[in-house]
Amino acid sequence: MQIIKDKQRVDNTWQFIADDAALIAGDITVSLARWQQNRADLVAHNGKVGLRLKASDSVEDFAEDLTNIKLVELDFADFSDGRSFSQAWLLRGRFDYKDEIRAIGRYLPEQVFYLSRVGVNAYASEKTTDLDAVLNNLNDFTVKYQSSII
Amino acid sequence: MYQYTENDQILIDERVAQFKRQTENYFKGELSEDEYRALRLRNGVYIQTHAPLLRVAGPYGLISSKQVRKLAHIARTYDKNYCHFTTRQNIQFNWPKLELVPEILAELATVQMHAIQTSGNCMRNTTSDHLAGVAVDEIADPRPYCEIIRQWTTLHPEFDYLPRKFKIAVSGALNDRAATQFHDIGLHLVKNDAGEVGFKVFVGGGLGRTPIIGQVIKPYLEQKHLLSYLEAILRIYNLFGRRDNKYKARIKILVKETGLEEFTKLVDAEWAHLRDANELSAERVDELKAHFASPAYDVTADTDTSFAEHKVNNKAFATWLAHNTAAHKVSGYTAVFISLKAPDMPPGDITDVQLDAVADIADAYSFGEIRATHRQNLILADVKQADLYTVWQKLAALELATPNIGKATDMICCPGLDFCSLANAGSIGVAKEINEALDDLDYIHDIGELKINMSGCMNGCAHQSVGHIGILGVDKKGAEWYQITLGGSSENNAAIGERLGPAVAKDEITKAITTILDVYVKNRLEEETFLEAVNRLGINPFKEQVYANN
Ligand code: HEM
Numbered sequence: 001m002q003i004i005k006d007k008q009r010v011d012n013t014w015q016f017i018a019d020d021a022a023l024i025a026g027d028i029t030v031s032l033a034r035w036q037q038n039r040a041d042l043v044a045h046n047g048k049v050g051l052r053l054k055a056s057d058s059v060e061d062f063a064e065d066l067t068n069i070k071l072v073e074l075d076f077a078d079f080s081d082g083r084s085f086s087q088a089w090l091l092r093g094r095f096d097y098k099d100e101i102r103a104i105g106r107y108l109p110e111q112v113f114y115l116s117r118v119g120v121n122a123y124a125s126e127k128t129t130d131l132d133a134v135l136n137n138l139n140d141f142t143v144k145y146q147s148s149i150i
Numbered sequence: 151m152y153q154y155t156e157n158d159q160i161l162i163d164e165r166v167a168q169f170k171r172q173t174e175n176y177f178k179g180e181l182s183e184d185e186y187r188a189l190r191l192r193n194g195v196y197i198q199t200h201a202p203l204l205r206v207a208g209p210y211g212l213i214s215s216k217q218v219r220k221l222a223h224i225a226r227t228y229d230k231n232y233c234h235f236t237t238r239q240n241i242q243f244n245w246p247k248l249e250l251v252p253e254i255l256a257e258l259a260t261v262q263m264h265a266i267q268t269s270g271n272c273m274r275n276t277t278s279d280h281l282a283g284v285a286v287d288e289i290a291d292p293r294p295y296c297e298i299i300r301q302w303t304t305l306h307p308e309f310d311y312l313p314r315k316f317k318i319a320v321s322g323a324l325n326d327r328a329a330t331q332f333h334d335i336g337l338h339l340v341k342n343d344a345g346e347v348g349f350k351v352f353v354g355g356g357l358g359r360t361p362i363i364g365q366v367i368k369p370y371l372e373q374k375h376l377l378s379y380l381e382a383i384l385r386i387y388n389l390f391g392r393r394d395n396k397y398k399a400r401i402k403i404l405v406k407e408t409g410l411e412e413f414t415k416l417v418d419a420e421w422a423h424l425r426d427a428n429e430l431s432a433e434r435v436d437e438l439k440a441h442f443a444s445p446a447y448d449v450t451a452d453t454d455t456s457f458a459e460h461k462v463n464n465k466a467f468a469t470w471l472a473h474n475t476a477a478h479k480v481s482g483y484t485a486v487f488i489s490l491k492a493p494d495m496p497p498g499d500i501t502d503v504q505l506d507a508v509a510d511i512a513d514a515y516s517f518g519e520i521r522a523t524h525r526q527n528l529i530l531a532d533v534k535q536a537d538l539y540t541v542w543q544k545l546a547a548l549e550l551a552t553p554n555i556g557k558a559t560d561m562i563c564c565p566g567l568d569f570c571s572l573a574n575a576g577s578i579g580v581a582k583e584i585n586e587a588l589d590d591l592d593y594i595h596d597i598g599e600l601k602i603n604m605s606g607c608m609n610g611c612a613h614q615s616v617g618h619i620g621i622l623g624v625d626k627k628g629a630e631w632y633q634i635t636l637g638g639s640s641e642n643n644a645a646i647g648e649r650l651g652p653a654v655a656k657d658e659i660t661k662a663i664t665t666i667l668d669v670y671v672k673n674r675l676e677e678e679t680f681l682e683a684v685n686r687l688g689i690n691p692f693k694e695q696v697y698a699n700n
């Protein structure tokens with residue numbers, strides 16, 4: 001599967017491991033709950049580890065561990081749940097997170113300009129046509145009133 | 151008035167292009183109903199009973215004559231020759247075609263207007279005092295701060311998908327004319343002991359289903375911290391506001407459920423991270439103040455004597471002056487209300503012909519500027535006393551000089567059953583009936599200051615809960631009934647009206663209102679206003695008479 005990362009189409013190299021599935025080698029993301037329960041195993045994992053966040057997860061709960069986390073996926077269950085926007089802002093603006101933040105799930109390609117401004121730099125989608133829209137819509141505005149992350 | 155920079159213009163042009171694409175994609179079936187709904191709301195488009203409704207932003211109520219002519223043009227070309235001024239200083243069109251909305255927005259953009267964030271669960275148009283900059287009781291002009299907030303709230307990337315809508319109002323005067331205590335955030339400009347201007351910050355006020363009076367979260371906020379403090383409140387609200395129930399999603403419920411003290415702690419902890427990084431510079435504030443510098447007032451304006459003569463010789467003119475003008479800080483100038491409450495017009499409505507004429511009057515007599523008020527009227531803020539007589543004649547010829555500002559027939563009224571799919575009951579028709587019952591101007595003037603607010607359902611678009619008399623449409627087994635409240639106020643002495651008793655039927659509501667007024671006239675003390683009388687007497691004397699025959 002391809003994703004958009006830093007305004008380029010690239011191949012996705014990560015795999016999400018459900019809470020009840022066994023870990024596999026390679027680059028994986030897990031839920032925050034699993035990270036908190038199996039932290040030791042995950043730090044020792046053979047491959048990179050990332051987190052898949054729900055909108056209700058608190059960024060503060062893993063902020064001290066950010067050096068161990070190489071990807072944060074913001075999983076939109078509902079495009080109108082704006083908490084994910086604040087999660088991204090906090091990761092970048094408060095905790096100085098430098099690795100990838102990826103929007104996944106049911107966000108809208110119409111939202112990517114805002115997402116990019118709060119620090120999201122990658123976008124996954126089931127539909128390949130959506131990826132074209134993402135690339136296009138990242139350029140919706142050339143001006144802005146507020147300071148932004150990038 | 152604020153004039154757009156090149157970047158401001160680019161931003162609204164790019165927004166028009168974005169919405170055009172979204173609308174095209176919707177018609178192509180690429181955006182679902184739900185997805186497009188969220189996007190169109192953020193561009194001011196509701197779908198109501200008959201047609202879409204387009205709500206255009208009137209930034210803190212200021213509109214130029216050029217913009218008014220554009221509104222007239224849109225009313226003529228895309229609508230049924232009229233538009234509607236709302237209680238939040240915005241302008242609504244009731245009949246545009248959805249597929250033409252992008253085109254209308256492109257037209258508006260040519261005169262620095264837009265409909266961005268006038269609906270939807272995002273930060274809405276910032277409202278303010280309609281007498282800003284000319285009021286005699288002003289501490290500081292709120293408009294520069296309103297513009298700073300307007301820019302900060304516009305297309306804010308983090309706070310466009312809030313739990314619910316979010317409204318900010320700013321008052322710079324001793325008397326609150328902007329209903330700030332009924333906003334999600336209310337800001338009062340105040341001075342500290344050193345004479346510096348800062349903000350008293352209220353949070354968690356709101357109307358609608360659960361009316362709540364805002365509470366003071368910060369008695370004095372330094373001016374330089376304005377935006378960082380707003381950001382802290384918005385982030386806490388965005389993260390912790392309820393999203394499970396839309397009737398409990400406003401910040402007022404978060405503040406209530408968390409408790410003001412705990413909520414304040416959360417905001418202060420967030421703010422501690424932000425305050426030093428995002429200061430508003432004095433230069434930036436000065437730059438905006440320059441946009442709102444006073445116009446070139448005529449220093450000899452108060453030497454005119456014709457005005458006093460007309461006043462003596464023409465009773466109708468004198469009556470209009472007494473009721474439809476407000477004092478101005480510059481001697482020889484007056485702020486003139488344009489009443490949009492003529493007896494035979496729905497409250498707040500204005501035709502294309504009237505709009506064009508108002509633009510001409512503003513150009514000739516008030517520096518080309520028009521303002522919208524909270525009570526759905528307009529204002530010419532800077533009329534010379536020598537011109538008052540001519541302005542009155544011109545407004546009277548347009549049926550825009552009904553001398554009823556702040557009086558019984560200056561009602562606020564929502565569209566109700568006539569246009570709104572959420573309505574339980576009609577409101578425009580009832581307003582008309584009350585108007586007809588109160589057709590004696592001397593009686594209306596004798597009753598004096600009175601705010602009657604009427605909404606067709608408990609969403610409360612017409613602020614019935616803060617009306618001195620509030621009327622709320624309710625549904626009783628498919629019939630239209632009306633719940634009356636007394637004693638509400640959105641001014642300094644903010645209060646939520648008390649229920650009079652059971653709802654009354656449609657054919658009894660007008661009688662109930664006239665009965666309430668009779669009780670007031672019979673029981674009032676000298677110089678006592680309706681609201682003061684209700685506060686002194688309580689609701690019982692009114693209740694006894696209204697329900698006497700049932
Ligand atoms: C016919 C179309 C309209 C519809 C469908 C509509 C719908 C609503 C709804 C659902 C709410 C409640 C929101 C909430 O409590 O969170 C609301 C509030 C409000 N509406 Fe309307 N409305 C309409 C027209 C108007 C008009 C014409 C005005 C102005 C005169 C207006 C002014 C307001 C105001 C000021 C509030 C906010 C009260 C508050 O602070 O909670 N609305 N509207």
Ligand code: SF4
Pocket residue numbers: 564565566567570571572573574605606607608609610611612
């Ligand atoms: S108060 Fe109710 S009936 Fe009136 S406009 Fe608002 S939603 Fe519609």
